[in-house]
Amino acid sequence: MASTAASASSMPSGRLQTAGPGGRWLIRIEHRLEAERAQLPLWMPVALGGGIAAWFALPDARGWAAFLCAALAVALAGMVLPGHTRIGRAVGVGALLAMLGCMLIWWRAERVAAPVLARPAVVRVTGRVERIEPLPARELVRLTIMTDPVASLPRRSPGSGREGGSATGDVSRLDSDPRQNRQAAALPPRVRVNLAVPDLPAGLATSARIALQARLMPPASAAVPGAYDFARVAWFQRIGATGRGFAPVEVVAPGDPGNAGLRTRLTGHIVSRLSGSEAGIAAAFVTGDRGSIAEDDAEAMRRSGLAHLLSISGLHVTAVVVATMTVVLKLLAMFPPLALRVRLPVVAAGAGACAAVGYTWLSGADVPTVRSCIAALLVLAALSIGREAITLRMIATGAFLVLLVLPESLAGPSFQLSFAAVTAIVALHEHPRVRGWFLKRDEGTARRMARGLMSLLLTGAVVEAALMPIGLYHFHKAGLYGALANIVAIPLTTFVTMPLEGLALTLDAVGLGAPAWWAVERSLSLLLWLARSVAAAPGSVAALPAMPDGAFAAMVAGGLWIALWRTPMRRWGALPLIAGAVWALMTPAPDLLVTGDGRHLALRTVDGGMAILRDRAGDYVRSVLGEGGGVEGELPPLEDQPGVACSPDLCVARRDGRTIVATRSGYPVPWNELVAACAKADIVVSDRRLPDGCRPRWLKLDRAMLATTGGVAVSLRSGRVVTAKRGGRHPWEVPETIAPPRPPYRERRVGRNGGVSDAAR
Template sequence: MGKGRASTVVPIAGEVEGDSRPSSRLRKWGTEARLSSAADGIEAFLADRGFERMPWLAVAMLTGIGLWFILPGPGEWLIAIGLCGVMAGLSLVRLEGDRHALLRNAATGLALMLAAGIVLVWARSTLIGAQPISGPRVAVVEAIVLEREEQPARERVRLIVATRDPLDQIPIRARLNVPAEMDDPALVAGSKFRAKIRLTPPQRAAVPGGYDFAQSAWFDGLAASGSVLEPPIVTGLAGGASGWRSELAAHVRQQVGQYGGAASAAIAATLITGDRGAIPEADAQAMRDSGLAHMLSISGLHVGAIVAIAWLLVVRVGALFPWLALRVRLPLAAAGSGALAGIGYTLMTGAALPTVRACLAALLVVAALSLGRQALSLRLIALAAMTVMLFWPEAVIGPSFQLSFAAVTAIVAFHNSRLVEWLKEQRGEGQLARWAHAGLLLFLTGLIVEAALSPLVLFHFQRSSLYGSLANVVAIPLMTAVTLPALTAGLVFDLLGVGAPLWWLSAKSLDLTLGIAHTTSSLPGSVLQLPQVSLVAALACVAGAFWLALWSGRFRLWGLLPLSIGVSALFLARPADLLIEQSGRNAAMLSDDGELYLLRTSTSFAADAMVEAMGKTPKDGEPFSEFPEWPGARCNGDFCQLQAQGRTLLVAQRPVDVPYGPLVAACARADIVISSRRLPADCRPSMLKADGSLLSRRGGLAVDLESGSYRAVRPEGDSHGW
């Protein structure tokens, strides 16, 4: 062919004219184009949405901490941290420039905060985790009292002591129960004593989903718990740091008790010193069933009320003196007074962790007010939560943290909603109309808070009040406007000997609060009780609630989808067919007609935990049935054989020696064998051998008889310190 002759190039498959690049590059370009288009869409969405960034960062940090507890060990923790790093790195590399700035910042920030949550709780667990003692101990030891808690309602005193492990002779902190008849008033903080005690490692949850004292003890620095077996002998005193709190609690109980009931006096002492040990169990249960239990735990309500009282007192009194108001910035003076009052109240009530968290949050609110900022906002709540998680990341999985921050988040989100704006527009000008509007808002706020807290309450306690919003409409204003001011003023005026009228007012207001609690809790259907709620259902409810609270406009309604799934799962929850307590000495099972049977009906923490997990309530004076009463049960005093859902259970009623041959033969005929002792290897039931060996490694079990599966307190491969 000549130079002037045009040549025709026929495109091959996957190429176009003028482009010799392979088809794979075009497919890659197409993928990149789609990713870029998706990134553009997300960027536009974020730009159009007026949302707070800090709350989402707090949620990511909270999620990271939660993941550390869910994932089994260091390998999985490192993988999660690495994935977060990869996400952050890809966001920085692939989303350069200003075109996708919001998306880049969001992806990077969320990934880094999630990783920070994992690292924070891992570091804290490593630094402060207390290794539990290796086994039970009975010995005479010398100890120093670190804390003393009066518990007259339980006829005992609880001590936190520093001593040595009788076996390994290493320093440990332990929690001891001292029966009232063995107590010595000289056992105050700083005192030294010698006594014969029994120590055991902190107990894991009795059944899956139950309260795990071992986990709490790990982060509290407690290596053991136990009781005093003989009256302690005080050998020295190094000070009485907590004696004044005990004396103050006794003084408050005496003063209020002159004008009100014993329960009112006990609650008054709780509000002033944080000492809950004198509250009768019947009254405490009534407070729980009426939705007023939050008043018995010194938290945001109490600290906020004290701070508000100090703030208003300084502002109102200062405004009465023009020369003072012109020379002193009253908001700053009020902020300082409120901060000092909050800190003082926190110290006076024992500076328990929930109170310290509430105090930190109140101080942030005071700081915002002194700077002329909005007192409560989602950003401020997120900042408070992140501050708490920075110092106490383990608090995230506890009900105190969850309920307090869920309540205040629900309140702020609700009052920022269009419904509240519309209600404000409808408010009349008259005094009566204003009071009616305030009452309606308070009632609606109570409903929102109850709805927000109910999934968490059911997850942790299996019981929730249905009329709590009605009780709180009266009880919260009564507590904040009457009870707390009267109690604090009573202490002040007692210095002048004229505090009697204030103690009378305190007693009557607390009597009224208790009356509201008992009336509400006794109403038909006042308490919703469910069996153990799954973690997945609770997380679905939390995810939906966060979505509703943190977005605005119609887009927030998408949160109703996971919320509805979670709520449905709550009400569809069914109890385990069989629960086996961690020691193997007790078990619980439901019959076809819903009647609960226990291996042993003796009162114990494990038995109570199983009853709650089954969604049952103990009947006054009517104990639950025992396994030998199970329809068709065959028992000989040593073992019981039961039939349930086509399964054969062989249950050891007591740990006795049984001849090897008959035991192996009985195991072969059974699907499940339960024993507190270790059974021989030749004992091979077809489904599950829940003997001392398995239970000591995995803890209590929840068994599904139909599928043959089970859940354990300690998942397989779990390597958390406790």
């Protein structure tokens, strides 16, 4: 009886009554979870995010439904584990949250559904201006327009394709004259156009109704595997077309600028007080407008690991809140009767909360700013009730709330970078050993400063290690010296530049801000010098080709395991973390990259670089192909490489025993020559539909094939082929499209060899 009582008392709270090896394993897990019971709530946003990630990763509705059924089965299994133990509750709740995440993002994607432009077209756009984004560095202004509805033009059903397929109904037109139809074309409900600054009407404000001619195109999918998928981002923003607008722009009705007008005026005021990229960075700190920053300086900020300073997030919101609380506390403490009767810290926290909300509203309420505002409000609430403010539970609560409201943000780098950084910082300083290292001590000034410097250095190194996989996955590059640069840049921004800028704006009210603006410009010049110096340092950037999704998922899982547990079992997180890192590093860079339109390709050179087919390609195409190939620097012309022969219309290259043929102009190649070249080639690439007689030995990547596969990455030695489109059925991959009528007559032109080609081809 005594032994029975002793064994019963040693059982966990759930009283596991199982025997055998399986029962012993359950008992061990139960003991582990009992020791980590305070950490279990931290996994709630992880489970919710896991369901969201599964929806993005799985291809279609059958996969999503299968995931929901599997999660439900796991939840039911958790309920029937012996004794309703902690492990059963954890498994059940985690599975239910994963189900919730998958259903939430599925519902959200369907809720924001809006038709997408079927094909590029020149149309007349009429509608209400929703947002104005100045881009002075590019001499452009970006307008987001809510278009006027026109219901009489055909729409294509989801899955019918943007170029092919039939409309869902009869083609009805507004007028029998096709030229009038072109003027009254139905458009997606929201479009985004860029205007040259001289073409912008004076006094244009948000909510104004305008009319203009524009060349629009559907939101672009990823150009090559692993590249930025704007079509997905545009879907959740309900943007159905983007393009370039032309003068004249007619203002049909004036608008009310509201907070956007205040932002525009404030940005203009800041830019007028400073010059160059310093003006753009100063405006970014206050209004979030980065359009005045020169592209070279923006790239230097990215390469040096300082780009996070340009996005209004936790650093900026924290600086505003702390400054507001400090000023309010100092002012109220000057009145002793008030200080004796009122809890001044609570009043200051309320003022800080108002400042955080106002700053978020002023800066345009972008997703990173909203996340930071939510976190700041949670910290202020904890301070007001006397709780520890900055903890992993607060971070988990913020992440959970953001995912409930904006589940699609999980797939974006902004969410991942911000929460990874703050989680790494808090987890590091909650570790007992690290906390012991940096506790305040009664010691000399030199030792105290050295301890603070080591704390900053260690924190920066851990943050860079946490952010590097995310940067490499999304941008294919990551700064290596960011920890050192941030040791100087973050204090400089937080304690010098932003307070000086606030002082300058305040003094401008009485016309005395010039000295403060001079100091602001000097501090920003120092920041830019730091960014340029770090970016130019040898080996400042690590470049990597497109990372496999599985490798990234393994590193994220390992990092979360290490950060969220507290007992020695956290060390097991090193296994998936190392496995994912090795997997990513061992993934070979592609030898051939082809964009989804077939116009551009990059081929691996003998020295390991990438050479581009069309040397007149734009900067965006060059950067996409360079990042996809994991190379830094300029891409030389393909025709200058050894083993490559090019004519004005065709290039033939030989690499690793393979022959690649690519068309490089819009002129037709004589049929006999083209068929003969195809027969000798392993891979043929073209931005046009090639004849059936063109039969290469391996891959025929013409317009028809690339419309199905999207961009393609090929490893010539291993024969590995990766496509940007993987047969998924997410809403942005098979959207409902809306098709403006075509021009009444197609322009035709005479080719170089006498053939006639369609200009729309």
